[in-house]
Amino acid sequence: AITVDPDATGAAIGDTMYGVFFEDINRAADGGLYAELVQNRSFEYSTADNAAYTPLTSWTADGTAEAADDAGRLDDRNRTYLKLAAGSSVTNAGYNTGIRVERGKRYDFSVWARAEAGTTLTIGLKDAAGALAGARQVTAEGGWRKYTATLTATRTSNRGRLSVATTADAALDMVSLFPRDTYKGQPNGLRKDLAEKIAALDPGFVRFPGGCLVNTGSMEDYSEASGYQRKRAYQWKDTVGPVETRATNANFWGYNQSYGLGYYEYFRFAEDIGAMPLPVVPALVTGCGQNRATDDEALLQRHIQDTLDLIEFANGPAGSTWGKVRARMGHPEPFHLTHLAVGNEENLPEAFYARFAKFRAAIEAEYPDITVVSNSGPDDSGTTFDTAWRLNREGGVDLVDEHYYNSPEWFLQNNDRYDSYDRRGPEVFLGEYASQGNAWRNALSEAAYMTGLERNADIVKLASYAPLLANEDYVQWRPDLIWFNNRASWNSANYEVQKLFMNNTGDRVVPSTATTTPAVSGPITGAVGLSTWATSAAYDDVRVTAADGRSLFADDFSGDASRWTHSGAGSWSVQDGQYAQTDETAENTLVTVGDPAWQNYDLHVGATKKAGK
Ligand code: AHR
Numbered sequence: 016a017i018t019v020d021p022d023a024t025g026a027a028i029g030d031t032m033y034g035v036f037f038e039d040i041n042r043a044a045d046g047g048l049y050a051e052l053v054q055n056r057s058f059e060y061s062t063a064d065n066a067a068y069t070p071l072t073s074w075t076a077d078g079t080a081e082a083a084d085d086a087g088r089l090d091d092r093n094r095t096y097l098k099l100a101a102g103s104s105v106t107n108a109g110y111n112t113g114i115r116v117e118r119g120k121r122y123d124f125s126v127w128a129r130a131e132a133g134t135t136l137t138i139g140l141k142d143a144a145g146a147l148a149g150a151r152q153v154t155a156e157g158g159w160r161k162y163t164a165t166l167t168a169t170r171t172s173n174r175g176r177l178s179v180a181t182t183a184d185a186a187l188d189m190v191s192l193f194p195r196d197t198y199k200g201q202p203n204g205l206r207k208d209l210a211e212k213i214a215a216l217d218p219g220f221v222r223f224p225g226g227c228l229v230n231t232g233s234m235e236d237y238s239e240a241s242g243y244q245r246k247r248a249y250q251w252k253d254t255v256g257p258v259e260t261r262a263t264n265a266n267f268w269g270y271n272q273s274y275g276l277g278y279y280e281y282f283r284f285a286e287d288i289g290a291m292p293l294p295v296v297p298a299l300v301t302g303c304g305q306n307r308a309t310d311d312e313a314l315l316q317r318h319i320q321d322t323l324d325l326i327e328f329a330n331g332p333a334g335s336t337w338g339k340v341r342a343r344m345g346h347p348e349p350f351h352l353t354h355l356a357v358g359n360e361e362n363l364p365e366a367f368y369a370r371f372a373k374f375r376a377a378i379e380a381e382y383p384d385i386t387v388v389s390n391s392g393p394d395d396s397g398t399t400f401d402t403a404w405r406l407n408r409e410g411g412v413d414l415v416d417e418h419y420y421n422s423p424e425w426f427l428q429n430n431d432r433y434d435s436y437d438r439r440g441p442e443v444f445l446g447e448y449a450s451q452g453n454a455w456r457n458a459l460s461e462a463a464y465m466t467g468l469e470r471n472a473d474i475v476k477l478a479s480y481a482p483l484l485a486n487e488d489y490v491q492w493r494p495d496l497i498w499f500n501n502r503a504s505w506n507s508a509n510y511e512v513q514k515l516f517m518n519n520t521g522d523r524v525v526p527s528t529a530t531t532t533p534a535v536s537g538p539i540t541g542a543v544g545l546s547t548w549a550t551s552a553a554y555d556d557v558r559v560t561a562a563d564g565r566s567l568f569a570d571d572f573s574g575d576a577s578r579w580t581h582s583g584a585g586s587w588s589v590q591d592g593q594y595a596q597t598d599e600t601a602e603n604t605l606v607t608v609g610d611p612a613w614q615n616y617d618l619h620v621g622a623t624k625k626a627g628k
Contacts, residue, residue, distance in 0.1 A: 017529045025524030026473035031291050033465075033517045034220030034479045035213060036447055037281070039228055040268045040492055041485035046110035047499065048213075048484060049276035050206045052122070052192040053107045053114075053177060056273065057263065058082050058095045063245040064265030070095050077180075078103025089127050089159050089188040092237060092253075092262040096188040104137075104180035107190065111488050111501035114175030114192065116140065116147050116168040121195040124164045124177070127259060130155035130185035137181075140166050140192075142174040155185065161259075165195075173502045189259045199287050202345075203258060203275060208504045209484065212497050213288065216510070217517045220291040222356070222446055222479055223281045224249055227267045227303035229295045229359050234309050234318065237262035248297040250318075251278045251325050255340060267303065268491045279341065282329060282350040292329070292350060293388070293477075296322050298358030298374065300367045302393065308366035315370060319377045326352060326382050356388035356416055356446070364392055364403040372410060388414045388444055395419035407441050414476060418447035423460035426450045430464055433471035442474055447481035449509070453494040458508035465516050472524055480513055 037043065046054065054073035062068055070082030079100035088094050099105060107114070116122060124138050134155040140148040151164035177192050197204025198211065229249045235241035237253060245265045247253070253262050254277025261274040278294070285292035299309040299318055309315060324337050329352035331338030341347070357374045361367035368389075375387045389412045391403040407415045421429075433443065445468065450457040461480070468475045485495035496510045506514075 017527055019525055019527040021525060023526045025526045026471070027523050028469060028472040028521050029219070029476060030520070031219035031477060032469070032472060032475075032520055033218065033513065034222060034290060034293070034477060035216060035218040035483050035496075035513075036222040036226070036479040036481045037213075037224065037483050038226035038481070039224055039266060039272055039276075040226060040482050041495060042110070042270065042489040043482070043484035043486070044276040045271075045273050046489065046501075047486050048205050048209050049273070049280075050193055050197045050204050051273070051275055052109050052175075052194070053190055054110050055107075055271070056190050057093050057188055057259070058097050059093065059263040059273075060271050061095075061245060061265070064271045065269055068271065070097075073108050074105050075108070076103060076105050080105050083186070087129070087186060089129075089186075090260050092260050093188065094243065096186050099179070099181050099185050099187055101181065101183045104178050105187070105190075106176045106178040108176055109501065110486070112173050113142065113501065114140070114177055115173050115501045116171065116175050118168050118171045120168055122148070122166045122168065123191075123193045123195055124151065124166055125161060125189070125191045126153075126179060127159055127161050127188045128153075128155055128185055129159045130157075130181065131183055132157045134181060134183040134185055136162065136179055136185065138164055138166070139178045139180070140168070141176055141178070142172040144170075144172075147172050147175050159186070159188075161189075166192075198284075201280075201283065201287070203280065205276070205280070205284060209497065209499060210284065210288075212504060212506060212510075213483070216514050218288065218290045218479075219517070219520075220293045220354075220477060220479070221281070221285045221288070222293045222295065225267075225295060226359060226447075226482070230297035230300070230302050230361070231267040231305050232265075232301075234297060234299055234314055236317075237264075248301075250321065251294070251296070251328075252321060254278050255328070255344065270489070278325070278328070279344045279346070282352075283346065286350060291354065292352055293354045293356060294325065294352070295356040295359055296325065296374075298361060298367055299370050300358065300361040300363055302358070302360035302362060304362075306362045308363055308370070315373065319374055322355070322357070322374060323377060323381055326355070326378070326385060330382075352385070354386045354388060354414075356390070356444075358390050359416070360390065360393040360418060362393055362399055364399055364406060367392075368403070368406040368410065375410075375412075386413050388416055389441070390416035390418075390446075393418065395421075408437070408439075412441045414444045415441045416444045416446040418445075418481070420447075420449050420451055420481075423450045423452070423456050426460035426464040430467035433467060433475050436471070436474050438474060440474075442476045445475060445478040447479065449480055449494055451494065453507040453509055455508050457494065458512045461509055462512045462515070465512070469516075469521070470524055480509060 058070040060068040060070055060072040080103055081098045082095050083098050084095045088096055097105065128136060132155060136153050138151045147170050148166040148168050151166060153162040153164055179187060179190060196207055198207045232246040232248050233244040234248050235244045236250065237243055237247065247264050254274040258275050261277060263274060264272045266272045282292050299315050301307045327335050328337035328341050329350040333339060333342035333347040357371050358367055371389055378385055378387050389407050392399040394400045395417060450460045468478050480496055482492055483496050485493065485498050487498055487500050494507065496507055496513065498505050
């Protein structure tokens with residue numbers, strides 16, 4: 016029986032209790048939430064970012080097109096550009112299957128070009144079946160200038176290609192195509208379906224931009240003095256101002272980041288969806304397996320000053336140094352930043368805390384109303400975790416970020432995790448958590464766990480599932496809350512749980528007691544691993560694949576059959592990207608995926624019936 020006492024006073028639940036964590040992982044920004052349709056628009060992709068990249072990745076040339084990195088460049092922070100010879104053209108393939116356009120909708124093209132006055136640039140949008148919009152022409156006027164054109168799609172296609180042709184030698188940079196229809200019609204805006212799905216959650220806060228992305232790589236800036244570092248920690252100043260002056264970066268997740276979605280756009284999005292912005296800055300100690308602490312005091316002080324400047328960028332008057340940058344970008348009013356986190360999952364608690372304390376002291380001296388969030392390292396328990404918590408407690412820190420990814424059983428068994436947390440503080444920001452899968456049972460275990468977070472709302476102040484977004488063709492991490500490709504997006508079961516809690520957050524906990532034995536008290540039978548039956552007595556060519564057709568075998572198991580088990584006779588192996596029966600003798604084989612990360616997939620058996628059977 017469950018006994019509820021409606022008159023008893025439980026903890027207040029804040030409006031910001033549940034939020035989202037946006038990290039640029041799984042191409043969540045470029046090729047995702049950022050609505051830009053052109054991939055590698057500024058020719059900055061480099062083998063230094065990813066062995067598979069060149070400055071012409073995602074481009075094909077007809078005629079002569081060469082990347083150049085010389086004094087003729089558009090901007091010192093946007094160093095590579097394209098030299099396109101007279102009579103030549105270049106074509107961009109976008110993301111996934113190509114550029115998605117919808118019949119009747121308008122698309123804003125722009126390019127920075129340097130060509131002799133009178134040179135004609137012709138802009139085309141096509142797929143294999145022909146034109147997707149009437150071609151447009153712009154006439155060059157000499158030196159580097161920005162040219163624009165509007166294209167209206169005459170057909171819908173998921174396989175569009177954007178091309179630029181020139182009548183005379185021309186230099187090109189920042190070749191861009193945006194849907195006119197961005198979220199809330201914002202310029203340099205966000206993809207509408209994805210932004211709407213996030214907004215529909217009604218999140219109380221947006222934590223951004225990472226994650227491991229924030230504090231991995233070099234802490235240096237992008238300058239001649241530092242050798243134009245390409246693998247830098249996320250530094251907010253790289254990401255503001257005109258997009259053609261934002262220095263792209265090679266991110267921790269293995270791809271180039273344009274920073275077209277930068278700090279201004281994050282703040283604007285948080286404001287547009289009525290959520291509290293919660294940025295994370297690097298603490299000069301790397302996390303995510305890269306355990307180094309920076310001892311360069313000048314570098315540390317520069318990052319501390321950058322963080323103070325960030326607060327001025329967000330909240331300062333339009334006349335202040337950084338408030339002016341914000342105002343010039345279109346937002347003279349402040350963004351009302353109240354919380355800021357320093358660091359993410361550092362594995363060196365003493366080194367982290369020593370530097371965190373310096374950030375915190377500097378921030379509190381100048382901005383005493385800002386809550387500075389600390390963290391507890393990469394684990395949910397153990398020596399590193401205990402040391403981090405002890406240091407945070409001794410230092411009187413307000414809020415500590417915890418992260419964990421565990422099995423559904425763990426979430427069911429640890430509902431009481433926060434019942435015993437010390438009420439003297441610090442309070443908890445559960446910045447990242449997920450049960451390892453996108454299946455119903457994962458979502459259910461998260462829902463059960465969230466009742467424990469809510470029961471402890473006096474100490475657990477903020478919680479966000481992670482990660483938020485995944486482009487199905489560029490996956491570094493799963494499960495994820497919202498999935499998409501270039502033409503569609505779809506919610507996970509876990510999304511529905513988050514939505515339910517965020518849209519129905521109570522004001523106050525109503526204390527209750529349960530005397531019933533919970534139906535599930537131990538591990539859920541069969542919960543770990545997907546399984547399906549395959550039979551071959553009457554069938555040829557028995558193959559097991561994901562029910563929705565996704566290529567989980569080819570992409571993610573790389574022929575590693577050891578991550579699969581099967582019972583029964585017969586021999587199986589990974590063939591052509593599928594788990595396939597090779598000798599056709601087995602009957603009633605139970606095929607199981609042992610990796611809990613794959614619980615979101617239903618397995619599907621495909622086979623051809625044998626003749627005469
Ligand atoms: O959410 C994915 C990653 O998980 C984050 O980048 C990191 O903080 C954690 O390890």
